[in-house]
Amino acid sequence: MPTIYMIRHGEAAAGWDADTDPGLSDKGRAQAEAVAGEIEKRVGKKLPILSSPLRRCRETAMPLSRTWACEPVIETRVAEIPSPIEDLDARGPWLRRLMSGTWREALTPENTGGGKVDLAGWRQSVVDALTDLPGDTVIFSHFIAINVAAGAATGDDRLVTFRPDNCSVTVFETMGGNLTLVEQGREAETKVN
Numbered sequence: 001m002p003t004i005y006m007i008r009h010g011e012a013a014a015g016w017d018a019d020t021d022p023g024l025s026d027k028g029r030a031q032a033e034a035v036a037g038e039i040e041k042r043v044g045k046k047l048p049i050l051s052s053p054l055r056r057c058r059e060t061a062m063p064l065s066r067t068w069a070c071e072p073v074i075e076t077r078v079a080e081i082p083s084p085i086e087d088l089d090a091r092g093p094w095l096r097r098l099m100s101g102t103w104r105e106a107l108t109p110e111n112t113g114g115g116k117v118d119l120a121g122w123r124q125s126v127v128d129a130l131t132d133l134p135g136d137t138v139i140f141s142h143f144i145a146i147n148v149a150a151g152a153a154t155g156d157d158r159l160v161t162f163r164p165d166n167c168s169v170t171v172f173e174t175m176g177g178n179l180t181l182v183e184q185g186r187e188a189e190t191k192v193n
Contacts, residue, residue, distance in 0.1 A: 004130055004172045005043070005138045006078075006146050007035055008164045008185065009056040017092030023055045031167035036063035038169065039138060050075040050129075050139045057140040060167065064138065077129035078141040082122055084113025099144075102157045127152045131174045146170055146185070153181035163187045 010028030013019075024032060051061040051072040061072040081098075085091050098106050105111075107120050126148040130139070143164060149172060150161045164170060168185030 001173050001175045002133050003136045003182070004133060004174065005039060005047075005136075006130075006149060006170045006172060006185075007039075007060065007138065007140050008143055008146055008166055008168055008170075009052075009054075009060040009140060010035075011166045012056045015092070017088050017095075020088070021055050024059045028056065028060070028166065032060040033063045035060070035167040035169065036067055039064055040067055042169075043136075043138075046070065048073065048135070048137045050078060050137060052076075052079040052141050052145070054080055054142070057142070061140040072140065075129055075139070077125040078139055078145050080142045081144040082117040082119070084111075084116040099160050101159060103151070103159060104157060106159060123148050127179065130172060130179060131177045133174060149179060150181055150184065153179040163189060 009024070010031035011025045012022040012028060013025045014022035046068040049061055049065055049068070049070060049072040051057045051074055053074045053076055058072065065072050081095070083091050083094060085094050094111070098111060103123060109115060112119055126145050130149055144159065146164050147159060147161050150156070150170065151158060153172060154161065162184055164185045165188035168187070170185035171183040173180045173182050
């Protein structure tokens, strides 16, 4: 039964509606160092590390990667929720609207850009990325992707089932293609970025 340590990236230098791929802020880099120490102490052995391809996740993974002397594997299936909107000013309101509802509501043509993005497929790919893992793994990912996994594990259709803080650790177990939520990560009212 693989155990998955899913970590939200550290604080980004810019918001989701200001930069499509920001790196970490100074605070985010300190958070990344702290969570590397937390995982090292908690797990006590080297595990595979997966990361979203986005900079804020790759940079959050780096301190643990250095400690374990390994490179994180980029896993596109745990990346940020895809947006049908290219205009940065319009992306924030779109995401906030989605976050207040359910996946059933999110999958309307209005929210998918008339089918421009496959939110249902993306949601399933997040779950598949976790349930396909053969062994214990550390994953650096995003607010909504972590919520997808938590919702799948608990049968909750809301986009936001909890508000994972930057560098919080949410723990899942997988068995037979199913996810179980073992430990919900630390919560905070943080900016989604």
